[in-house]
Amino acid sequence: MGSRKAGLSGRRVLLVVGAGVAAYKALELARLFRRRGAGVRGVLTPAATQFVTPLSLAALTGEEVFSELFSLTRESRIGHIELSREADLVVVAPATADLLAKMANGLCDDLASTLLLATDKRILVAPAMNLRMWAHPATRRNVERLARDGVSFVGPDAGAMACGEWGLGRMAEPSAIFEAAAKLLEGDTTLPPPEGAMSAARPLAGRRAIVTAGPTHEPIDPVRVIANRSSGRQGYAIAAALAQAGAEVTLVSGPTALESPAGVGIVRVETARQMQAAVEAALPADIFVGAAAVADWRPAAEAGHKMKRGGAKEATLTLVVNPDILAGIGTRKKGRPKVVVGFAAETEKLLEHGRRKLVAKGCNLILANDVGAASGVFGGARNRVRAISADGVEEWPEATKDEVAMRLVARIVELLERAP
Ligand code: CTP
Secondary structure (H helix, E strand, O other), X not given: OHHHHHHOOOOEEEEEEOOOOOHHHHHHHHHHHHHOOOEEEEEEOHHHHHOOOHHHHHHHHOOOOEOOHHHHHHHOOXXXXXXXXXXOEEEEEEEOHHHHHHHHHOOOOOHHHHHHHHOOOEEEEEEOOOHHHHHOHHHHHHHHHHHHOOOEEOOOEEEEOOOOXXXXXXXXXXXXXXXXXXXXXXXXXXXXXXXXXXXXHOOOOOOEEEEEEOEOOEEOOOOOEEOOOOOOHHHHXXXXXXXHOOOEEEEEEOOOOOOOOOOOEEEXXXXXXXXXXXXXXXXXXXXXXXXXXXXXXXXXXOOOOOOOOOOOOOOOOOEEEXXXXXXXXHOOOOOOOOEEEXXXXXXXXXXXXXXXXXXXXXXXXXXXXXXXXHHOOOOOOEEOEEEEEOOEEEEOOOEEHHHHHHHHHHHHHHHHHHOO
8 A cells, every 4th residue: 555655656447437326335446546646537427427516527527527528629639549648547436337248249339438438548337226137147148258358347345225126236336446456557568467357256166066956855655745835946046146147056946947047057856854955965066055845854754655544534644754954064074065044944933043044054144934824925925034143133024036036146146255
């Protein structure tokens, strides 16, 4: 940091501000550059002027701010080629999905995109958009292409977003953007293309994950089973979200009516014992998520033929306990996945039971949910969970199972970063 204070004097940054709620943070970024002695030229996309005024950016940078391609040549003597090259580094913050798409495809229909196409300098982008837009395959393609073109990325971060959702897509903090920019400014321009883009879009690249989902069916005889109301949706959503984040996922699923999510390896099983064997076979893994509603008990013996009612008024099934798959993984001495997540399906004393399961099953995180009939969780599309860990209890707002899955993935990324 010490060298950075002096190191940036005389360096120039072209700060391109896209139209996003995070645009106000670009003002703070401009201030940081100025404080460390760098000159900043601000350019706003026309829509960005709805979020920050050219006047406030001009006041902070002490330089004229441009946003229109045509007014540039009319009002000043600087041409856009010159403007694109006078800086030592171009920083795009916030970089909207639209700006990334234009950059990736070489489109230029306004001053900002024209400068980005005309520049011969390094470009650092700080993406900011809704998590679905960030996760969209089109944005993924654009980010990958830009990374291959040598564009550097910082962020996005996971966190609460202006739209009320939670996930990856929030712009990196101005201090982090400044640090990344300072590295590029100080360092050689032959820096390799950023790891940032790939790892930001796919924070779990190179990680292996196993997810259990759905109910198990425990046969009584060839036609009857003990089952439960689990639909498998939450577990499938988690497998899909982990795969989207770049993990190599094995989904071990009990009987469900769901199609296997894209990019996920699926192993279909019926019983708890088969599920356990499939999980063991899929090891080693970095992440294990036990979302299955595993039957605690199974009939002691499966009748080889359909059991006849005969004249009996009563019948007794003898049950024996099933293996606890989650506890087996969470308490492994050797080869325990770094992050083990379980669910606690409760109809009463949610936190008490959840905390007990966290410890007893050796988990890093327990998502406790109320599965009482009134909650509509079993079989429904929405879920409301509390996340219990050594850090305490977080109450997650009610959300779709897809959203809960994305939030869980962001939490898993955090836990992995902290794992020894
Ligand atoms: N689980 C498991 N194997 C079992 C039972 C449960 O892997 N035989 C996992 C579930 O996938 C879930 C967690 O353990 O992640 C908690 O499941 P839950 O049914 O809430 O708890 P139980 O251990 O069955 O405890 P109880 O029935 O006493 O609530």
